[in-house]
Amino acid sequence: MQERLQSINLYLIGMMGSGKTTIGQILAKQLDYRFIDTDELISKVANQSIAEIFATEGEEAFRDIESQVLSQLCAYQKFVISTGGGIILKKMNWSYLRHGIIIWLNVPVEELYNRLKEDTTRPLLQHPDPLQQLQTLLEKRKSLYAQADLEIMINSGDTPEEISNQILQKIPSILKKQSDSLN
Numbered sequence: 692m693q694e695r696l697q698s699i700n701l702y703l704i705g706m707m708g709s710g711k712t713t714i715g716q717i718l719a720k721q722l723d724y725r726f727i728d729t730d731e732l733i734s735k736v737a738n739q740s741i742a743e744i745f746a747t748e749g750e751e752a753f754r755d756i757e758s759q760v761l762s763q764l765c766a767y768q769k770f771v772i773s774t775g776g777g778i779i780l781k782k783m784n785w786s787y788l789r790h791g792i793i794i795w796l797n798v799p800v801e802e803l804y805n806r807l808k809e810d811t812t813r814p815l816l817q818h819p820d821p822l823q824q825l826q827t828l829l830e831k832r833k834s835l836y837a838q839a840d841l842e843i844m845i846n847s848g849d850t851p852e853e854i855s856n857q858i859l860q861k862i863p864s865i866l867k868k869q870s871d872s873l874n
């Protein structure tokens with residue numbers, strides 16, 4: 692599989708709580724790839740948590756840093772890159788994501804809510820009705836996530852290891868599609 696992948700990066704996209712950060716680390720180990728999480732890198736570069744960046748500089752400033760970080764990452768190879776849920780919002784970001792294989796972790800909104808209801812680190816969920824907020828965000832973003840090369844439908848109860856294995860199983864079909872389109 693590593694040989695067939697030819698060091699191409701894998702980008703995980705999807706809603707907050709879909710497991711991008713968790714599954715990206717497992718997938719990277721399985722592929723002998725390096726792992727990076729855009730949020731983690733942004734936090735390091737800004738020397739602030741994501742919540743602090745939203746509070747002090749606002750979402751737009753965060754989105755600009757997110758784009759810059761992504762633009763630099765696509766120069767590297769052999770990375771699994773877990774993104775933040777809103778990375779798909781900027782059109783420009785798609786030109787960076789398209790350097791690699793884009794994988795959408797599609798998780799039902801009720802499951803996202805169960806995972807994140809006690810979480811205080813996602814500023815967009817600090818809302819009087821977080822379930823409604825997740826539904827609204829997904830409605831706005833769904834057609835963008837659907838532009839991924841691969842959609843992984845996740846049911847509650849699927850473990851991160853199972854999901855990572857499912858991704859590994861499905862990657863060859865994407866590589867085939869890509870090589871067919873070059874012929």
Ligand SMILES: Nc1ncnc2c1ncn2[C@@H]1O[C@H](COP(=O)(O)OP(=O)(O)O)[C@@H](O)[C@H]1O
Nearest residue numbers: 706707708709710711712713714806849850851
């Ligand atoms: N397959 C899974 N089953 C159960 N809980 C999960 C699963 N994947 C992730 N989680 C949990 O959900 C929360 C959000 O996961 P995270 O990887 O941070 O998602 P994201 O990066 O997409 O926001 C974490 O508490 C994580 O442990």
Ligand SMILES: O=C(O)C1=C[C@@H](OP(=O)(O)O)[C@@H](O)[C@H](O)C1
Nearest residue numbers: 706707708730775776777813814
């Ligand atoms: O969906 C979003 O707009 C966001 C998702 C977060 O990352 P995760 O998807 O890893 O939670 C983080 O980038 C920020 O809070 C904004």
Ligand SMILES: [Mg+2]
Nearest residue numbers: 711712730774
């Ligand atoms: Mg994350």
